[in-house]
Amino acid sequence: MKIDNQDIIRTARQLRDKENEQLHVSPWNHHRHFHVPTWLVAIPAAAIIGFVLGLWTQANTNSDTSLTALVDTVYIKVPTPQPQQDSVAQTVPATSTPTVTKTGPRQTVRTASAPDHLRKTLGRPVADDHIRYDLLVRN
Amino acid sequence: MLIPLRLSAQTDEQLMLRAARGSDRAFEELYNRHARRLQGFFVRRLGDDADLAADFMHDTFLRLYAARETYREGRSFRAWLYTIAYNLCKNHHRNQLTIVLGDSVAEETAESDIEVELDEAILHDALHETLKSLPEPYAMLFSLHYEEELTIPQIAQITDLPEGTVKSRLHKIMNIIKQQLKQYENR
Numbered sequence: 001m002k003i004d005n006q007d008i009i010r011t012a013r014q015l016r017d018k019e020n021e022q023l024h025v026s027p028w029n030h031h032r033h034f035h036v037p038t039w040l041v042a043i044p045a046a047a048i049i050g051f052v053l054g055l056w057t058q059a060n061t062n063s064d065t066s067l068t069a070l071v072d073t074v075y076i077k078v079p080t081p082q083p084q085q086d087s088v089a090q091t092v093p094a095t096s097t098p099t100v101t102k103t104g105p106r107q108t109v110r111t112a113s114a115p116d117h118l119r120k121t122l123g124r125p126v127a128d129d130h131i132r133y134d135l136l137v138r139n
Numbered sequence: 140m141l142i143p144l145r146l147s148a149q150t151d152e153q154l155m156l157r158a159a160r161g162s163d164r165a166f167e168e169l170y171n172r173h174a175r176r177l178q179g180f181f182v183r184r185l186g187d188d189a190d191l192a193a194d195f196m197h198d199t200f201l202r203l204y205a206a207r208e209t210y211r212e213g214r215s216f217r218a219w220l221y222t223i224a225y226n227l228c229k230n231h232h233r234n235q236l237t238i239v240l241g242d243s244v245a246e247e248t249a250e251s252d253i254e255v256e257l258d259e260a261i262l263h264d265a266l267h268e269t270l271k272s273l274p275e276p277y278a279m280l281f282s283l284h285y286e287e288e289l290t291i292p293q294i295a296q297i298t299d300l301p302e303g304t305v306k307s308r309l310h311k312i313m314n315i316i317k318q319q320l321k322q323y324e325n326r
Contacts, residue, residue, distance in 0.1 A: 003255040020179035028170040
């Protein structure tokens with residue numbers, strides 16, 4: 001068979017293909033000089049995700065609850081001294097004990113011959129059970 | 140302008156442009172396309188040393204990656220790739236490739252058209268041996284043009300030679316090969 005340039009070129013390319021097929025070529029990443037370790041990415045990523053998830057779940061838990069619902073009614077019992085029974089006071093006809101309501105106006109106890117500075121007494125326990133209902137706080 | 144989403148549908152130049160803009164996936168696609176062929180080129184040019192060829196191929200792509208931002212639109216990717224590869228080979232052979240192709244063998248065979256008659260089966264082995272025995276400067280030009288299928292202007296750009304010189308040298312190389320194949324005629 002007579003050999004011309006085209007035969008030589010064709011044969012050379014066949015040889016090239018045959019040689020190239022036998023080669024082991026590493027993937028590109030294998031050749032990279034700089035690798036970021038997986039853990040160096042995974043740990044901060046997990047921390048950030050955990051932080052965001054924590055914020056999100058906590059926000060969901062408390063979002064519908066008002067602050068006042070968390071505080072129960074508080075009753076304050078203040079021990080108060082018994083009113084003194086003096087002779088002057090006994091001469092005065094007994095007055096009915098005013099009932100005190102939580103929202104009622106301030107009560108005063110008057111005695112007939114008491115000095116002026118004692119006539120008005122603010123915040124005195126006037127109820128029978130000596131509870132300062134005016135100090136009762138409801139939240 | 141619409142850019143095709145699939146990297147495999149893009150040309151080398153489009154991929155290199157994307158790589159120049161920071162796409163590592165585009166560069167990886169280029170690597171997948173050309174690594175095997177380039178490694179084969181190095182195997183043939185470095186005397187069948189597969190490990191050295193793999194290192195050179197690796198080095199070529201690393202240099203390309205390092206210089207990817209300097210890529211300009213319109214430049215041939217393969218010409219750029221093989222310029223780096225050629226220079227690596229040239230350094231490896233310690234300036235052997237700069238020898239002027241004007242020695243006696245080339246001069247003798249340049250003018251005559253040699254006729255060779257060989258069986259197809261013999262041609263494979265004979266050509267394999269002949270290409271191995273070619274002096275490196277000739278083998279390099281033969282490889283770039285006939286095996287790697289680079290055009291004469293691209294080879295001129297890679298080797299920094301005038302196109303006319305490349306053409307005439309390729310003609311001489313073909314005659315040298317035929318002359319050497321003639322030795323196998325009577326075997």
